[in-house]
Amino acid sequence: MNSFVEQFRALGDPTRFKLIQLISQRHGLCVSELAGEVAVTPAGVSQQLKLLEQAGLITRRRTGQKICYEISDSDSTRQLLELIDHEHATA
Numbered sequence: 001m002n003s004f005v006e007q008f009r010a011l012g013d014p015t016r017f018k019l020i021q022l023i024s025q026r027h028g029l030c031v032s033e034l035a036g037e038v039a040v041t042p043a044g045v046s047q048q049l050k051l052l053e054q055a056g057l058i059t060r061r062r063t064g065q066k067i068c069y070e071i072s073d074s075d076s077t078r079q080l081l082e083l084i085d086h087e088h089a090t091a
Contacts, residue, residue, distance in 0.1 A: 003056055003076045010055035011080075015040060016048050020057055023069050024081055030066045 011017050018038050023029055031049065035042045049069055052058045057077050058069045071077060 003074075004080070006055045007057055007076065007080050010051050010057060013048070013051075015044075016052055019045070019048055020052060020071075020081075021084070023058055024071050027070050028061075028063075028068045030063070030068045032066075034069070 011020060015038055019034055022034060022037055031042050031045050034049070035045045038045065040048070049058065049060070053060060053069075056072055056074055057080075059072050060067050060069050062068075071081065
């Protein structure tokens with residue numbers, strides 16, 4: 001239950017919500033790619049991604065000098081994303 005609370009808290013910010021949507025649609029996005037999509041500086045995106053990672057929603061991997069992000073493989077994250085996708089499809 002606590003993980004859901006932390007995840008919802010992390011997604012309460014519109015920028016972080018947009019970031020998680022982008023990462024779920026296009027796997028392995030890097031900070032610079034995400035910054036261009038949300039019109040936030042790379043440093044600002046990195047701060048937002050850190051909060052998403054701390055909430056267990058995303059994981060990161062290093063590719064050369066780039067750090068790329070993917071959706072976490074946890075059950076709670078999958079359930080939350082299914083809920084978001086369902087709500088988005090019926091809106």
